[in-house]
Each structure stands twice: as C-alpha cells, then as structure tokens.
Amino acid sequence: MELLKKSALELRDLLDKREVSSREIVETYLKRIEAVEPKVKSFVTLTAEEALQAADKADEMIKEKKAGLLTGIPIAVKDNMCTYHVETTCGSKMLENFKPPYDATVVANLKETGVPVLGKTNMDEFAMGSSTETSYYGPSRNPWDLERVPGGSSGGSAAAVAAMEAPLALGSDTGGSIRQPASLTGIVGVKPTYGLVSRYGLIAFASSLDQIGPFTRNVADSAALLNLLSGYDPKDTTSLPHARPDYMQALGKDIKGLKVGVAKDSLGDGLDKEVAATVKKSIDAFASLGAEIVEIELPHSEYALATYYLVATAEASSNLARFDGVRFGHRSQEEKDSVTMFKHTRAEGFGPEVKRRIMLGTYALSAGFYDAYYLKALKARTLIKSDFDAAFGKVDIILSPTTPSVAFKFGEKISDPLAMYLSDVFTTTANLAGIPAMSMPAGLTTNGLPIGVQLIAPALGEEIMLSAAYALEKAVGTFGLPTLEV
Amino acid sequence: MSIIDKKTVEHVANLARLYLTDAEKEDMTEILNKILDFEQKLAGLNTDGVKPMAHAVPLENVMRDDTVEESLSVREAFLNAPCEAEGFFKVPRIVEKD
Structure with missing residues (x-):
C-alpha cells in the first residue's frame, strides 16, 4: 500500500x-x-x-x-x-x-x-x-x-x-x-x-x-x-509546430498579481450547492495567495452545449463512416449486397448512443438542414471563441466548476440523453475554442464525494494554468484516495 | 412539437447506412425531436456577419516533402480484414448481373 x-x-x-x-x-x-x-x-x-x-x-x-x-x-x-x-x-x-x-x-x-x-x-x-x-x-x-x-x-x-x-x-x-x-x-x-x-x-x-x-x-x-x-x-x-516548454x-x-477570471453566471442556477461552495472556496484561496479576482463575461457560453452537440455529432457521423465491415472491425453476415452489408454491420456493431449521434450529425449535415444546424453551430463557435479572446485580454486564467454536480448513480441519466449531455455544460467551451483546461480536486461533499474545479487558460497557456493549479493545490490541500478496503 | 418525422428518420438512416428496426425508428424519431428541440436555442442567436469556424487552429494546407517513406506492409494491412481473398478486401456483389 x-x-x-x-x-x-x-x-x-x-x-x-x-x-x-x-x-x-x-x-x-x-x-x-x-x-x-x-x-x-x-x-x-x-x-x-x-x-x-x-x-x-x-x-x-x-x-x-x-x-x-x-x-x-x-x-x-x-x-x-x-x-x-x-x-x-x-x-x-x-x-x-x-x-x-x-x-x-x-x-x-x-x-x-x-x-x-x-x-x-x-x-x-x-x-x-x-x-x-x-x-x-x-x-x-x-x-x-x-x-x-x-x-x-x-x-x-x-x-x-x-x-x-x-x-x-x-x-x-x-x-x-x-x-x-x-x-x-x-x-x-x-x-x-x-x-x-x-x-x-x-x-x-x-x-x-x-x-x-x-x-x-x-x-x-x-x-x-x-x-x-x-x-x-x-x-x-493539426499538430502545432511551436516549440514546447518544460x-x-x-x-x-x-x-501574486495573477488575474483569475470568474464568469458572472457560472455559479448560478442548476449548480449543486456544495459544488458552488467549493468553487467559492477556491476563489478565496486564490485571493489569499495574492491573485486578483476579476469578474468576466462569457455571454455565448449558454449556447455552447447546443453548438457542441451539432459540431461533435456532425464530425462523428463523418468519422464513423469508416466502420463498414470491409477493412477491419465487425462485419454482418447479411450479405445480400454491399449496402445491405454496410447497414447491418453498423446496426449490429454500434450501440444506441452512437447510433443517435450518427443520426443527429448526418441530419445536421444533410441537404436542406446544413445551414440551419451545422453552419449555424460553426458561427456560434466563432462567437464562443471571441468571448474567450476578450476575456483573456483582461485575465490570465478562468476558474469555474468542472461539472454541475458530483458523481451520479448508475441509471440516473442513461435513459435521458439530454440530461447526460448537461454534464458537459462547463467543459465543452474549451474544446470549441481549442484552449487548454484542467480539472483538479478542490473539496469533498459532506457524503465524502470528490468535487473538482476547472481552470481554463488561453491557447498554449498550459504553463500559467499549471502554475496556478499547483499553487491552488498547495492552498486547498489534497483529499486522499479510497483504499477500497483491501 | 415535431421537427423531424419518421420518414425523415428513414431518409437520414439511409444516408448514414444504418439499418433501423421499426421500433428503433419510432424511438429515434422521439429522441431526435427532443434533441432538435433543445437545438432550437441556436436559432435565436444572432449570427449576422459572423464567419463560421470549423477549426480552432489556423493551420492551412499542411504539406510534407514528396519523398518515399515506410508505410504499412500488405500483410499488416490485412490482419484485421473480416473477409479477404487473394490480397483484396472481399465485399458482396456491387454490380448487378445482367
């Protein structure tokens, strides 16, 4: 041990x-x-x-x-x-x-x-x-x-x-x-x-x-x-040619003097109370280390989830087209003709959530709907990234919750895809903007479940993000790991 | 609230090369309607004059030198093939017999 x-x-x-x-x-x-x-x-x-x-x-x-x-x-x-x-x-x-x-x-x-x-x-x-x-x-x-x-x-x-x-x-x-x-x-x-x-x-x-x-x-x-x-x-x-720091x-x-941004609405409705309290504790910890807490606005974040689920599924529908039973992977025995084989291979090989996302992405890219869904999402993505560009003009990093709640029970969200998607409400923005972000432990609930906080930095800002995270970790402490009684 | 009907689901499933049972088509219609209803949020966002962004990284036309490099051997390329014959991937008949 x-x-x-x-x-x-x-x-x-x-x-x-x-x-x-x-x-x-x-x-x-x-x-x-x-x-x-x-x-x-x-x-x-x-x-x-x-x-x-x-x-x-x-x-x-x-x-x-x-x-x-x-x-x-x-x-x-x-x-x-x-x-x-x-x-x-x-x-x-x-x-x-x-x-x-x-x-x-x-x-x-x-x-x-x-x-x-x-x-x-x-x-x-x-x-x-x-x-x-x-x-x-x-x-x-x-x-x-x-x-x-x-x-x-x-x-x-x-x-x-x-x-x-x-x-x-x-x-x-x-x-x-x-x-x-x-x-x-x-x-x-x-x-x-x-x-x-x-x-x-x-x-x-x-x-x-x-x-x-x-x-x-x-x-x-x-x-x-x-x-x-x-x-x-x-x-x-898509690999960046830039030199990598140590x-x-x-x-x-x-x-001291690090500017930590906190978005106005990130601690509002829909957030678990204990998660909100833990984020506030982290804000206080940063302040006590001499960081300056700055209120920022990310007005398009509320569109991030809707944007993400169109961009991600559209790309997935294209990427997963390769699974057709020809070169590798599962292949159906339904071999009447090639298209039948493709369709049954994919029906047998993919589970329900993958099928849903392929369908949503295919729909969002299909003739007649492309402009209203996929193209619209790409424009929203520009606005989400612009929010971050503006925010990082004022602050060095952004602090937020990682998730709206702590670990949920099995079966709680699996039957409702939209409820499951909401788990990502604080995290998709960094992927859409291409910027670094991390989660680190910042507290435990009264029931002893871990709570994380998220730090977000501008593109290639890993050093400042890790430096802030390291300081925060020293300030809030660590919370151990379960031994599982072995 | 019906943004997508069963007929459209059938059309999209065909585009996606995905066989769906009748029950799956019903389920898919219901759940896609729920998700698309959520997606209507974007319709209310003003994006006039906003350029679309497919990618966060401003790299374009990444080229490499036109030199011969080692690539996957034929043997390795076929190791995972579900159906192979004489150095080809075998698929069901595509062209109809006349």
Missing part, C-alpha cells in the same frame, strides 16, 4: 535512488489490479506480460542513466488509442477483435521512454457518453462509491488512477471526457491546447475537438506527463 500511495514523481525519486525497481512497482500495481478490479472494472484489456517486459527495459535504462522523467513508472491507456497488436476496442462491439497494426504516437512515446503500459481502460462507446454506461463491455465504477459512475467518457482511466490501479493514465477529451471523470473521481485531468498532443492513432470522434491528455493524482505529475505527451508530430496535420518549470512560481 505504501508504494501504491506514492505519486509518479515520488516513484521517480525512489527509482533513481535504486530503492525500488520498475519491476517491483509494476508487480505491486498488477497485484492491486487483481485485488480491486472485480469491484472497479477500469480495464477492458490487461497487458501484464508486456508491462513487466517494459519494466525490465526501464530498469536497464535507469541503470545506464538513460532514464527520462517517467521511465519505469506504469500507466493505463484509454482504449481508443492504438496499441500495436493489442486489442483496441473503443468500448464498442464494432472493434471487439481489432488489433491495430501500429502504435498511436503517444503510445510510441511511452514505449520509447520506458513507461510500462498496464492495460487498456474502459470508456463510453466511441467516447460518446459521460458515465461509461454506453460501453459495450459494461460500466466502470467510481472507487469513492461503487454505486456511482466514474464519469466519462474516459471513466476507466479516471477510475484506475483513483482506485490506485495505476499512478498515471491517458484519456481523451472531446467535450469534457478527461475533466468530468477527473472531477468525479477526485484526481487531476488536463485537456491540452488543441494541436499540442498528437492525435495520430487516436480513434477519431470529433477531429476538431479531440485532444489526448493526462490523468494523475496531483498537478506536478500532470506537468511531468504533459512533457512526455506534448510535441510536434508530422503524422498529425512544464515542470511552471510549478512553484509565485502567483
């Missing part, structure tokens, strides 16, 4: 002092997974053998003094990132037996650095959902309360870190899919600036919104993991 409680950077220290080997760390985590996985169900596929081999390679690298910041420290990877010859299901029946013939760039980076991959984590099907309940493989559970969802879509990755099944995990965030589960499971989750991290080998949901990012137990570990993830990749044409350098800076 002592080893499990260490942060990634604490493990780095132990590895460098040769007090522990990567193999011992990986073996400890594999034992923990064996013990708690029946309760939490974070993983779809475990890769124990590969992880142990990678650990041995990492131990060699450490011996030869070729170790990077995270060499030898294991990680869990969301199941929508391609792993060479290891099942990558995307939470769908469609890709039940899919073994990618290549690694995603982020996975290749992990391998090169000697970061052992423990397994592939559960997710809402094709990342469409906020609870993991749409996964074909069944839901993951929130380690803080097994009757509640861990959030989604990257719920398996969040649950794995919160259940101490992994010190680090990768998620992807299209409208909040890293930040919302991080908030619901009491950990840190970062959605980087669009284009900072390569999307090559990430199975596309909405290409103009998707970004890969870290899940960690604290802010410093996120900075370390972002260092590893971030980089220009010629294989991703995010570790951002930690520990004085934030």
